[in-house]
Amino acid sequence: RIVVVGSINMDVIASVDKLPLPGETVAASSVQYSPGGKGANQAVAAARAGADVWMIGATGSDPFAQATRNSLASAGVDIGHVADKPGATGMAIIEVGADGENHIVLAAGANGLLGPADVVRAASVLASCDMVLLQNEVPWSVNQEAMRIAKASGTRVCYNPAPVRKLDIKALEGVDVLVMNETEAAAFVATVPQGLDGDWSALGVLSDAGIGMTVVTLGSRGLVCYHRNGLIRLPAFPVRAIDTTAAGDTFIGAFAAAFDEQNVLYALRFGAAAAAIAVTKPGAQASVPSRSEIDRLLKA
Numbered sequence: 474r475i476v477v478v479g480s481i482n483m484d485v486i487a488s489v490d491k492l493p494l495p496g497e498t499v500a501a502s503s504v505q506y507s508p509g510g511k512g513a514n515q516a517v518a519a520a521r522a523g524a525d526v527w528m529i530g531a532t533g534s535d536p537f538a539q540a541t542r543n544s545l546a547s548a549g550v551d552i553g554h555v556a557d558k559p560g561a562t563g564m565a566i567i568e569v570g571a572d573g574e575n576h577i578v579l580a581a582g583a584n585g586l587l588g589p590a591d592v593v594r595a596a597s598v599l600a601s602c603d604m605v606l607l608q609n610e611v612p613w614s615v616n617q618e619a620m621r622i623a624k625a626s627g628t629r630v631c632y633n634p635a636p637v638r639k640l641d642i643k644a645l646e647g648v649d650v651l652v653m654n655e656t657e658a659a660a661f662v663a664t665v666p667q668g669l670d671g672d673w674s675a676l677g678v679l680s681d682a683g684i685g686m687t688v689v690t691l692g693s694r695g696l697v698c699y700h701r702n703g704l705i706r707l708p709a710f711p712v713r714a715i716d717t718t719a720a721g722d723t724f725i726g727a728f729a730a731a732f733d734e735q736n737v738l739y740a741l742r743f744g745a746a747a748a749a750i751a752v753t754k755p756g757a758q759a760s761v762p763s764r765s766e767i768d769r770l771l772k773a
């Protein structure tokens with residue numbers, strides 16, 4: 474049982490030959506609407522991977538509210554604690570150039586209106602789950618409230634500090650699993666090693682700060698996991714990547730669904746397999762694989 478407290482967005486993706494300069498207008502060759510938001514992506518990934526999942530978040534009063542809720546519900550996520558807020562649903566406006574470079578404007582919309590009171594209303598759900606997943610696309614006070622309730626009820630806390638936000642390590646007391654990419658890791662450790670074979674002992678500061686386990690994802694190179702018993706280095710599954718959107722979110726959701734303190738390596742491999750499949754397909758939630766697809770790659 475997993476609960477996600479976080480963002481729900483509609484991604485609007487326009488493909489252009491060349492990204493516009495300030496003041497310039499360019500024509501898009503296509504435009505796509507794709508449900509996203511780090512919180513919702515992680516919830517969908519956990520549900521497709523086979524977990525029972527609840528979403529605590531918010532949508533607005535525009536037509537995107539229904540579309541983003543539908544995407545969660547059709548993956549099997551319980552949306553009974555997704556609040557209705559006035560105004561816009563969260564939105565990412567994304568321009569992608571022919572060379573793969575992008576511009577992204579993120580409008581928090583309803584995600585920014587989510588408050589600690591919304592989390593308190595769902596306290597019984599938080600208390601009944603094995604793990605809560607948190608990110609940085611809702612106000613920090615929301616994460617704090619979720620951590621407080623989780624700690625009081627023995628629910629594990631998995632925190633993904635994305636997008637990067639300056640935070641004192643002390644604020645992470647009570648985080649059981651920290652998952653971040655290299656950019657985010659740079660906010661917490663002085664020097665992030667290059668690649669899988671580097672000296673990752675710098676992650677020890679996070680362990681000293683009380684974080685049970687730290688995972689740093691390295692894109693196509695794989696991931697490292699630092700925990701009490703040592704360091705796990707896990708290369709990525711070799712696939713042909715076409716769109717890495719939501720790779721990290723897919724990893725986290727699937728990892729959480731498979732999490733077992735006694736067999737961390739299995740959960741890491743399961744998450745990495747899910748993310749590897751996701752990068753072979755376009756879109757955020759649209760690219761998230763099912764349990765059977767993940768099992769197939771693990772057995773291959």
Ligand code: ADP
Nearest residue numbers: 654690691692693695709714720721745748749
């Ligand atoms: P984020 O999307 O948060 O930046 P990463 O790019 O580090 O995260 O990707 C997260 C995980 O997804 C990686 O640790 C890896 O397991 C998997 N992954 C990402 N890109 C690829 C790729 N090109 N091939 C295979 N697996 C990938």
